[in-house]
Amino acid sequence: MPAHSSVPATASTARTSVITLAGVDLSWPDGTPVLSGLDLLVPPGRSALVGANGAGKSTILRLVAGQIAPTGGQVAVSGRLGYLPQDLTLDAHRAVPDFLGIEETRRALRAIEAGSVDPADYDAVGDDWDIEERTIATLGRLGLPLDALDRRLGELSGGEVVQLGLARLLLARPDVLVLDEPTNNLDAAARDRLLDVVSTWTGSLLVVSHDRELLEHVDRIGELRDGSVRWYGGGYSAYAEQVAAEQEAAEQAVATARSDVRRQRNDRAEAERLLAQRKRQGARNAVRSNMGKGAQHYWQNRSEKNAARYRKLHDERLGAARERLEQAESRLREDREIRVDLPDTAVPRGRVVLRLHDLVLRNGVAVAGTGQLGLDLSGPDRIALVGGNGAGKSTLLHTVTGRVAPASGRVEVGVPVGLLPQRLDLLDDELTVFENVAAAAPGVDPNTVRAALARFLFRGERADRPAGTLSGGERFRASLAAVLLAAPAPQLLLLDEPTNNLDFASYDALVSALSAYRGALIVVSHDQGFLEDLGIDRVVELGGED
Known part of the structure; x- marks a missing residue:
């Protein structure tokens, strides 16, 4: 019977684990399997859980917090638990x-x-x-x-x-603190305060995060991959070094195994050549010696048996080499990346993209424009919009798109604009990923939409999943696809905290995609590393309170 329990911390549990998942199975109400036979022991101290988007990290935290019950297996927590979900209701x-x-x-x-x-x-x-x-x-x-x-x-x-x-x-x-992507939407000062909380926390901690700076403050990192968790000692730098060493060893093993497979194939082909040569030579010898039919059958049967044993030996060697190659390849990481190529987003240098006229936001913050150092944009400029929480950064993006009216002044946009909001509320949860993206690109051939979605890792049945069933990272990719694949293509792209919820591979792919983006860009982000990776042209800081 599936079970969830919270038990008092004891000396024995403190020596072993503060969170235990034993043989946990989980399926959604429609029968879709999520976890199968998962065993997880989280030791005392500060631990982090990482993995690809959609691997099930947030689902594990919800199981630990008792928000959902496993289909099978047991979940136990030693002590009182405090849980911070990724999206607070x-x-x-x-x-x-x-x-x-x-x-x-x-x-x-x-x-x-x-x-x-x-x-x-x-x-x-x-x-x-x-x-x-x-x-x-x-x-x-x-x-x-x-x-x-x-x-x-x-x-x-x-x-x-x-x-x-x-x-x-x-x-x-609480005795155990469980946090799901806690740095999302935090400004630099708030992030520093959170890091202080994590680094000085005297109880036990399990955090799901892709924030590399936050991950430097944990004692160990567990990677959820292919339905199981493997632990690595130390913070993010130590984890990255261990993974890189494993990958180097795996790549060398694959290269060696492939070479062995080629050699065994060549040996097998050479064996067939020798057997054919011996068969022809035997036939010629039988004719020359006037050997009787009985003797010919004897030597032919003996030759065929020897040939069968010879073939079996080489087949076994080739099969073993292929098995070693499969095992080596299984240790290789094949993290998939989103790929974006959108030539229609190109903006000629000098074209006016955005102009602000005496703009005052609804929160009373005045935003410089019309020739002042501010948010006026010409050509494919890229601007980082920074400021404290509550300064009005998201409000400004919504004002540029016309979703929110300004207190005074006006906004002039000269090109098609696309907005990826912080709350990722672009999608209709009842529609599939394909239907959502197709709705943003009316008139575009459905096969073209599906081909484009494949670049965002929504291939085949994945594109036909309802948006309401997506993980945080998957929802980000689907929302980004709906914005970038819209018709007409956005030549001014507004991104509000785009790195929230992204796994490491998707983060790297996003940086690559935005670096190649040919339109103008305004990015709201508290992630200084991301802004540096993006190569922005200038920074505009907003102040004030919402």
């Missing part, structure tokens, strides 16, 4: 103290301070007499303003919501 009207889980305790404290002797108030407070002080300290540690306690969730930016979710966990003081 939010009620925009919910008050922040209620979200933090402190509202009832605060109410009871105020009642006691006013003279209440109701036992229910004392039960509500429990051991949290310092909840106010701890909340203020936690918010300050994460860089959240104290007036956040007077807000509702809908008034916060995406990055602030992630920080608030982390604050809720820290206030609950």
Whole structure:
């Protein structure tokens, strides 16, 4: 029977693992298999889980958190668990103290301070007499303003919501902290604070992330690949070195095995040549010696038996060589990459792409334009848009596309524009990947759409999967395909935190694709390494609060 349990930490469990998955099977309600016989032991300390998009990392965290139940096997957690999902489900009207889980305790404290002797108030407070002080300290540690306690969730930016979710966990003081892509949407200062939390965490931690800087702060990295997890000691640099060494050894083994297969094939062909030569020579000798038919049959049968043994020997050697080659090739990593070639996105240098006229965003932030050093764009320029969480970066991108009206001023766009929003809400979850992309490119031949989708790794049945069933990384690829394959092709591309949820191979492919992109580009990103890899022309910083 499938089971999930949370047990008190003991000396024996501390020596072995804080999270245990034993023979876990999982299938979706429609019967689609997700995990089969997965065994996973997460030791105490700081651990990370990495792997290709769609491998099942977030699903494992949901199993650990008890949000979904396994079809078979057991899941156990040693101690109290705190879980930060990749996408927090939010009620925009919910008050922040209620979200933090402190509202009832605060109410009871105020009642006691006013003279209440109701036992229910004392039960509500429990051991949290310092909840106010701890909340203020936690918010300050994460860089959240104290007036956040007077807000509702809908008034916060995406990055602030992630920080608030982390604050809720820290206030609950769990034994095991489980985080799913926690650096998504965080600005540089917030990322530094998160790194401090991870590096100083005294309990146990399991984090799913592709953030290379964050991964340097863990004790070990487990790679989920082909349905099993393999552990590597150290942070990302150590992991990358070990993987590179394994790949070098695997490539050498493949080269050796292929050479052996060629040699065995040649030996097999040479054996057939020798057998044919001996057969012809035997026939000639029989004619010359006037050998009787009985003797001829005897020597012919003997020759054929020897030839069969000879062939079998070479066939066995060739078969063994092929088996060694298959084993060597199975150790090779064949990480697939997205490939984009979009000549229709080209913008001639000097063409006006974007012009801002006295633009003031709805949050009151003025954005320089019309000749000032700002966001006016000519030709295939590429700009990085930076600023703190809540500064209005996403608001500006939505204003450029016309989704959000400015407080004053106007935006002039001179080319087709495409936006990949931070929340990846472009897709209709009820439609397939193919149907979503085809809807963005009306009139384009369906076979052309499918061929283009194959470059984004949606081949065959994968293109016919409903968008609502995609993993975070798969949804990113599908959304990017819907934007880049649209008709007309975007010559101004707006990307809002595009590296969220990307595995290492997809990150490298995205950098390569955007480096070859021929249109103008505005990128919102807190990932300094990504901006450096992209080779941007200039940086524009926004300030202010939403």
